[in-house]
Amino acid sequence: MRRKNGKKTAFFLALAMGAAMLSGCESNTAKPPEASGEKVVLCGFESLNEMLNTNLQYMRARVEITDDEQYVTDGEFAARFVIEGNAVEDEEGNILYYKDNPIYLFPGNNYMPKTDFSDVKKYSIDIFNANERPLEIVFGYNHPDAAQDSFQFGKRTLEPGKMNHLEFEVNNDVAASFVDVTAIKNFFFVLEGGLAGEKPLELIFDNFCAELGEGSYTASEMTGEIDFSREADVYKFSEMGGATSKLRCPQYSLNTDLNYVSTGRSSMKIEFYENKLGDGIDSIGFRTRDYMLDGSGISDYENAYLEYELYNDTDQVITVQMSAYDPLNASFGVSTSIAPHSWSGKEGTSICLKTLKEYFLGEGLDIWTVTFIVSGIQEDGDCLYLDHLSIVER
C-alpha cells in the first residue's frame, strides 16, 4: 500500500474525491479518492495469474504487470496493456481501422469471489492513458452487444498522458430492470480501437473497485409506455445493425430541456457519431432492446396504436422507418420524413395494433423489438430527441 497517513493528504484526497464525484471522470493524481462507503477491490491487476481470470482474447495485445509507482494506485502492481488491435482491412489489404478492444472480468473466483452486486452504489477504476489522444471507453454488465440481460453504465473519455479515475454511479432500481444484479455474469470494459497508422495503444489499469451501499432496490416492470419519465427508459435502447465501434454507436441520455419535450417533462436524447471510416454515421439507426414494450394489457387492438414522437435536431431532412418485430421475425413498418429542427407529424409514426396482429405470426401480440432506421443523419454529433414510444389507446 502506498497511501500515506496525514491530514494534508486526506484534505487533498477529499478535494480530489469531491472533484471526481462531480465530474465522474478523471484525476491527475495516481491515487484514487477515498471511498465514502465500504470498498471492495474487484480486480487489483496485481499479477498475471489474476489477469488470467479475465477474457482478453478478443484483442490483439500484450499485458504486463508493472510496479511503476507512476501507475500503481492501489496494492503493489498495475497491469500495462499494449494493444496492437485487430485490424479491419479493405479489399486491397489496407488497414482501415482497428476493432474495439473488449475486456471481460469474471466474478466468482478466488480473485473476485463476489457475485452479488446488488449492494453496489458505485464502481471505479483507474486507467492511465499513455497515448497522445483521448480514448473512449464504456463499462457495463454482461455482454456489450446483447439485447437482453446486459447493462451499460456509460461512456467515459480517457484523457491522454494522465491517470483517469473513472467512476460509475449505480442505480440498481434501473440496472436490476435489465440484469439480475445478484448474479452478474461478468463486467465488460470496451476500449475504442486504434486508428489506421496509429502505434499500439498503451494503457495501464489498476484498482477496479466497488463501493457498497444499502443494497435495496426496486426493479421496474416493462409496460406499454416508454416516455422517459423513469430513468430506466433511457436504457431500453441500443444501436441498429453493425457499427465500426461500440463507442461510436448512438448514445442515449435523459433530456429535461423542454425545448425537446413534447409531452411530459422529459425525453431521450439520441446522439450519433461519425464512423471510423470517416464516411458517414455509425449505425443505421436505433432500436428497443428485446421485449422492452409490453402490450399484453391491450384487448382492443383496433383502437390501439404503437406510436412515437421524434424531434429532428439536425440541419437535414431525415427519413425514419419504424418497424415492429415479433419473436419469429415477422414485421410491419411505417415511414415518415421529418424536417430539420422539427417534430415528427402524425403520418407514418404509428401502427395500428390490429395491423401488427395481422402481420405477426405467433399468438397474441408479442413485440420483440421496435426498430428505427434513420437516413439523413450526416454530421458527427447530430441529435434526435425521442419524446415517447408507447402503445396508446385512442
Next chain:
Amino acid sequence: MRKSKMKRGLACLLAGMTVFLSVSCSGETPKSVDPPKEAVGEGEAAGEAVGEVQLKCACNTVKVTRTEDISALLDAKTEGLFFEGARGETEGAQLILRTEGTARFDVEMGDLTSGTGETIPSSAATVYAQRYAYTSKGFTGFPADDYPDALVPMEYYKKAEENHTEADKNQGIWIDLKIPGEAGAGTYTGICTVRTEDNAIEVPVSAEVYDFNMPSAPYMRSTYLIWQDWLMDGELDNTIEKYGDYYDTLLDYNLTAYYFPAETGDVDGFIACLRQYYPRVASYGIPYRDQTAVFEDGNPYGGTAGESYKSIDYVLLEEYLTAIARASKEDGTNYFEKMYYYFDRVYDEVSEDRYPQMRACIAATNALEEKVAGQQELPEEMAASLAEAKHLMSVVHGWQEEFAQYKELMVSPLYDNLGSTKNIEMYEELVEQEYTIESYGTIQSFPYPTRMIDEYLITGRDVFWSKFDYRLTGDLFWNVNGYCNWGAGNVVGYGRISDLYGTSCRDGVTDGDGYLFYPGRPYGSEKPFPSLRLMAVRDGIDDHSYLSLLEEKSLALAEQYQVPTEGIRQAIRTINEQIYATGTSKLNFTGLSDVRRTVARLIEMADSEAGLVLLDFDTTEEGVSCSLAAKGGTQVQLNQEVLTAQGEGQGSEIYTMTGMAYAESGVLDLEACGITAELTVGKRPEVLLDVEDSTQIERLRVNTELGSSVAATWEAIGGRSGSSARIELSGAKLDTDTQTQTYSPYVFFDVADIDQTEKISFLLYNSGEALEINITAGTEDGMTYPVDTIVLPANSWKEIEVGNLNRISRSESTLAAVNELRISTGNLIDEAGNTYKRTLYLGSVYQKLE
C-alpha cells in the same frame, strides 16, 4: 551390454506394469484442486526431516503418477541414466525422486566425456521438473490420479521456489540431452547429481552417439495449429511475436504450425519467414482469408445457383503464390516443393454437403497456380511443384469416393480409420495409386494413438512407426495451446482457467485434448514449456526419421548394387512388428529403444565401409529368412558366424538365409565393420491348431447348425497342396428382420495364453467373390471383443496375422481370459433375400508367444 540393457529393460517393464496394472484399479478418491498459486515468491518451506530418499530410473516411454509405488523400479545410482541418439537429435531420460518428508531438490548434469576425449557439455542437457495434473474425466478408462504432464525447466522451477518434493510422493525429473551436430560417435559418460537438502546422489550417465546425423528437417510433415487468439488466455500476449515464440518452440519438437509467424496479408513478412525457416520445416502452409461467394447458374461444382458458400480471397492467394515464385527464382530454391494449403474453413472434416465448395476451391486454386506459373515464367521443375501443391483434407470417417478425382489432396483420416487390416490395405492401395494419405488424432483413447494425459505415453510416439509403414506422410493436431475452458461457454466466450498447470480438462470431456504446451509467462519465460506428450511426439518423429533414413540409404545402396529392392520395406516392417500391429501399439515400453537401436545400427552399417543393406527379413513358422547385401570383401557375421555370400551384385555380395532356426535369445546379431545390429526374431511360432491332424479339426466349430459346417479336406486348393479345414458358412433367415440382419455365421476355435501371445497367424482361402470377415475374441464369461476386419480377395489364399491382440483390452486379466477366436462374416443373404453359403479353407493356425 545385454545384461545391463535387460536390467534397464526390467526397470521400464516394472514402470510400465505399474501403469498398466493401475488400469485394473479403481475407487480412487477424487482430490481437490489446489487454488492458484503465484509462481514467484511463493513455495512451501522444506521439511526439516527429509527421511528416506529414493531415486529411481524410468523409461522415457512411460508416465509415473504421483502416487504409484516405485519400489520395484531400479535404483538410479546403480543403473544410471542412459541416452542414445544421432547427432543433432534430442533424446530424453527420466528419474523419479521420492522422499519420505518434504525436501528441496536440485538436479545438475555434468559434462559427458568420450573415450577419445570429446565432450558433450552440460549445457546440452535441459533438466525439467514434472508437474502433475489431477485427471478425473475417465475418458480413457484409466483411473483418476495425478498424472505428470507439464515440464518446467529446473532454472524456472527453482526461481519460483517450487523445487520441493511432497512427502512420500513421486517427483518426476525429465532430462533432455541434445546431441551436438559435431559430436563424434561413441559412448560418453559423466555424472548427474540429484540433491535433496544435504543429500547428494550421483547418478552415472552414459550417452551413446550414433554415427549419423539427423536431417535438418524431419521426414514427417506436420500441421500442429497454434491458435493465436487463445495465446492470450495463458500468456496474456497474443501478438505475432508471441506466436513466433510458439512457432519457434514447436520446431524444436520437430513440428510445424500452419502459419509462419507473419500476419495474414503481410506477404513480405511471409517471404522473410519462408527464407528463414525453409531448411528446417518439412512443409509450410499458405495463409488465407475466407470470403463468401455465390454459386452461379450452371456451375460445374454441384452448387445450387444463388446459394452462398465459403470461399477464399483468391486475390490474396495470388499475391502469395506470386511472391513465392519470385523468391524461388531469386534464390534458386524451389520453395513450392514444401508448400501446401489447408483452407480449413472451406473443407475441414469435409462431408457431402460441402463438396461443392470444396470442388470450387480446388478448381480455383488450380487455375491460379497455372496462371502464376505462366505469368512468372517459372522453370519446369518449379511449375510442376506448384501444380502439385496439395490441400490438407482432414476427414472424420475416412476416404470418400469424392476424393478419387483429386491427386492434389493430402487425405487425413482420423487414426481410428487405420485400425483394421481392411482399411490399412485400402489406404496402402491408394498410396500405390499415388494418392497422398496422412492421419490425425483428436479425442481418442487406446487402442488408438492418443494425446491424453491419463493415457499411455508411448502411443503418442509409436504411432509414427505405423505411419512409416503405411506410408502416411503427415500428422495433424488441432490445437497446441488450448488455454481456456471451451467445454464451458459463457456470454462472452469460453470459460477461464486460472491454474493451467493443474487443470487437465479443458473441454468438459477429456483430460488433455487441445493442448501440448504450457504457458511460460507464469514462470517468467517468454517461451512456452513442453509436456511429456509433446516429448513423445518429438521422439516419434525422430523415430520416423530413423526409419526413413534407413529406407533411403537402403534403396540407394540397392540401386548401386543393382539388387532387388522389393523386400526392403518388408524387412523394415518385420523390425517394426515389435512396436505395433494393425495400427495398434504393442505397448513395448522396454523394447522400443532396442528396436530403435537396431534401426540406428543398420543406418550406420549402410554408411560404413560395409555398405550393408537388409534386402529382406521375415519370421514365419518355417523359420527366419534374411537377405542382405554388402560391399564386396566385407566380412558379415550372423550370431558370430561368418556368412558366405550366395550371389553378387554390382560391387557387392549377396547373402541369403532361409528357414533359419530361431535363436534361443530371440535375437539375431548381425555384425559388420565392428557394428552390430540386433534383429529381433522372437520365439518360433508353434502350431496352435494342426489341420493335418483330423482330430484337431474337431476344435473348429461353427456357431449354429443353420447350414454351416466344418470338415477336414485334403484337396489342393488355390495352388496350395496339403490339408486344410473346409469351412462352410451359411446365411440364415430368422424370425425377425432385425435378427436376420444381425445374424453372423462364424467358425471359432479355442485359444489360450493370449496375454503372452505376440501374434496368431494362419492362411485362409476364400472360394468366391471378395468377402469381408471379422476376427473377434471371446472370453470365458461370454464377452466378445472385435480384433480386426479383413477383406479376403476372391478365390485366393490370404495370410492372416493377428498381432494386435492388446486391442482386445489393456487388462491383462481380460487378455488371459480370452479362450476363443472367431472368424465371422455378415449374414450371407443376397439382395433378393436368398441365403447362400461361402466356403473357406483354413490352414494350420500358429501362435507366436512373446
